[in-house]
Amino acid sequence: MPMPNDLMPNRSQKLVYPEAVLLTNPVNPNIKGEVNDKYQYSSEDKDIKVHGWMSFDPPIGFWQITPSDEFRGGGPIKQDLTSHVGPITLAMFLSAHYSGEDIVPKFRNGEYWKKVFGPVFIYLNSTVDGTDRGLLWDDAKLQTLTQVESWPYGFPVSEDFQKRDQRGSVTGRLLVRDKFIDGKDIIGNAAFVGLALPGEVGSWQREFKGYQFWTRADDKGIFTITNVRTGDYNIYAWVPGFIGDYKLDVTITITSGSQINLGDLVYKPPRDGPTLWEIGIPDRSAAEFFIPEPNPIYVNRLYANHPDRFRQYGLWERYADLYPDSDLIYSVGESDYRKDWFFAHVTRKTKENSYQATTWQIKFRLGSVHQTGAYKLRLALASATLSELQVRFNDATVNAPHFTTKLIGRDNSIARHGIHGLYWLFNIDVQNAWLIRGDNTIYLTQTRSASPFHGIMYDYIRMEGPPEQAMH
Template identity: 65%
Template structure:
């Protein structure tokens, strides 16, 4: 089918040299290249590798970085490891077989395939990888998607990351945009190298000492500052001012991404580089790296994603290119799943199913006579597992929506298969799972009716700290050190993305750790966003012990209270909890080491979610003032620490806080 052009602002224009946009799609094949073109753009791919070596558009012969080798311009890649090997192997996926899947005046789809064979042993990833590219008539861009297959009986391996990367011309693309409030002129790649740049605590973070653009002097550049949750990661890219061109990566669906809607991935960063990440362990660790063992069969389609090009007249506000890209993103989402992707493994709309219902919340300590609406709940389908397993699921497809104000939800375009239905509700701790596994078949439209989630609760709330929303954003995030600022995030909702704010803890608490008093302290100003180690003058790190002080009128004898600790992120950390005895040799609760999110260093405000439900004997408490000691004992690195989501003490009966 022909792709409809979007409606754009009047100063956006068709590329110079374009004639009739309804002319047909052409394919030219030589021994070295495959060229696909319509009257808007020309896409050049290496043959049979399937590397994007060139994109001609709007009078520019090549938008890809011509200074790079051809195999370092636009490519699919994978990071994998054989069993027992922890270090990942980076592999740019180069095809060995080229095929034209379909070609007529309306569309061209081509395939570049690479397959493992036994003679390769452990030297190559044991997968069949089929990379597809699509150009449509009248479309200002091109699509790409990949089909990965692991045959039954093939060798075991682990998969750490897979993505598509595009490296654009650094002499033209200087402005990056990924959200209305996250766009800026970026440094040049050479600005990150000595002597222009100075590496900070890790290679990704660089202080711009003498950048080519003097206005950027003194700023920090780090690609993780531009990470984004899957649910918002729909369009990002770059703008060239001369000529005025936008190059955008549009992801119309999250179904092929791993880890659910909150999983964070990289987007665009200095290069200029533009990424479509399908699977990675960032902000999660090994939990999001699938392991294929015992010769299991696996097949999955990644994408399609759309590389969209637009342009504007000379002197036109370049921000209109961003606005137009957002319009195009909405259009792409509206026609998902694409009917023009021709792999039989990519299910079309008639092969998929839908599911709907309403989710309610039952918490008798909030409202004892009726259920509450699960307003804005995250409701989704993922492979069968335990409650909450969706955030670590990394082999199948996931389908998510946000519930309406009354808890109603509708999930459409679900790939046929077996799933569990999962949910979590902002404002409540824990995870919901529908008891009955669900099988979605072609054409299904299943109505589940009213579902009821009963969040963890043993007694009335005596006190609470924070908001149960799986994020530490509501806590105190300090201003950055003035010497390590990214100006984009000054007075920005995402102020936590500044470099080095973890070091401010030791400045705020140079001699002793945080003490929070219920009824007096305010978590938005008095609870640091992360429990990190305290740096000393000797450049070593001391473990931190935080205190929560609270008053109880009385303690009900021979009873059990409940202390619930929801954690938004952990990096090689542990949580020891002691009640009214800081020096107790054995803590009342010890989580042991958990989490490999690396969220503190990567400027996030959450990673994986954890919930600890701690039984508290009344013998540990006293009438009057009590103190809970929260110790994070691991102190080998400044990045070992915990981000809390929410803490709550529940009483055993109808006891009230004075």
């Protein structure tokens, strides 16, 4: 990372997004020509366990260890910042990053509220001169395992911080029931299962006032959530590979020492008929789609050959480079979403330096159109920023779209290199009259175009045929 002075006007050039700078004359010449943006150092909350800094002379490590994220809001895949140029290490308890105002707590009419944040653990280590500095990082990771095992800490004297013997646990097994995939219940392998304040289905991703406790189910679908603070909760879940959210319609009350076994829970994901075609993987992320190489003048070498290659600056501009005059067209059965579906549905910059809406097309064939059965389009979004997605079938100019999301989203994940923000699921009833035998086209228009950062990221799209088709 750069030095603080590198962000000054005489050493850098501000880019379109104000937090991002191009390093033109950095103190360390090895990073000249790179982009630095604080959002490039983001991570999902479930992964922010240890981060920090090392100095070279003397070799000292400064690490922040967060053994539990129970006090954070938005669930396990809420993203947040970890570090700033400084060197600054961040313990983010609350932010609107990658979610927008939806997650900012609001209080009114004398509402009472109290919450314990942390503690977080600050760890310093050092090595003898000349030894491998990588040992400092390895040691910090080992120390993290120790701190996670030590949670909840026994030393806080505040009565608001509950110790281990004051807490309870919940266990069970999650199964998925989708008869169009398997006649038997499917094991909820690697499902995210959590306890959060009682609310609507999926409300946990916009919730911050309470505590949240999450785990991953094992390869048998079994989950155990330990060290849960006393109180009333709903149990929520979502399963990678399946759309939608699960919620058990029972309020669970945790008391000191309680061990609640819920037995088998069955999630029935949204499904009306057999899959005619699908695009993407239902995992609440756009990471499986085509992520372009960054513009050579906007590179951060940290993310070269890195799994998080989407954290490069300016990738939204690459859409216009790839599609300068016409928009993306995806042909079911021929196109490959890993290469042919751009990771973000963004605006296009014009020669006049304004921005225009873009319309993507999905082309598919139907051997016949069932005249009485119902078709369904499942549209799962991984992100939305001041966007309106309009859907039209076989007529790009029909005045009123067949479906619109209306204005949604403020998570700003495109500008902040996030690959996902808040999850949205739209289930569209497709009228038979909208479809034709043979070649069909779905037009997807993101209509808002005041900014390069207005746009959406798709998670997964599925077209379902009438249930009757599965019988033939």
